[in-house]
Amino acid sequence: MMKTYPAEINLDRDLLARTVDALVECSQACTACGDACLSEDMVAELRQCVRTNLDCADICGTSARVLSRHTGYDANITRAQLEACVRACRSCGDECSAHAEMHEHCKVCAESYRRCEQACTELLAAIG
Structure with a gap:
């Protein structure tokens, strides 16, 4: 979808798309x-x-939606x-990692969180 946006996007579209994908995956995992x-x-x-899973799911889902909108872009809100x-x-x-040895779903989820955290950090660096 990022490639179909008809106007200019001030960010690398591939990085943006990867971040949105990581956010959606993380929201689902949460x-x-x-x-x-x-x-x-x-x-x-x-x-x-x-509780942390539900909070993170909502925040990741909202973040994916915010990053998917470019008309009237505000870098401060995105940041x-x-x-x-x-x-x-x-x-x-951190919370899921504490349970990862006993619960496979927490291990899988913790890995998803780390990928999402990294993707968001990379996009933040690109925004400056």
Whole structure:
């Protein structure tokens, strides 16, 4: 879709597309991991993991939508959204990593968070 946008985009379109893809993948992983946590026998111990998963899913999904809109682009809003996403991914990645040895879904999710955090960090650097 980035290649079809008819006007100028002030960012590298491939980097932008990769970041949106990472955000969408991370949002889905967050949602699935949070749901999987709710199915675990030890769900009470995973309460914080569920919460961070849900928060990160929402932030990543919103970030993907913000990055997909270019008309009237505001770098300050994009930067703030990406910074929030980096923080959410880092927090959620740390939480899921703490459970990764016991729960495969947390391991998979933590890997997705790290990829998304890296993609957002790269795009932030490009924005300057």
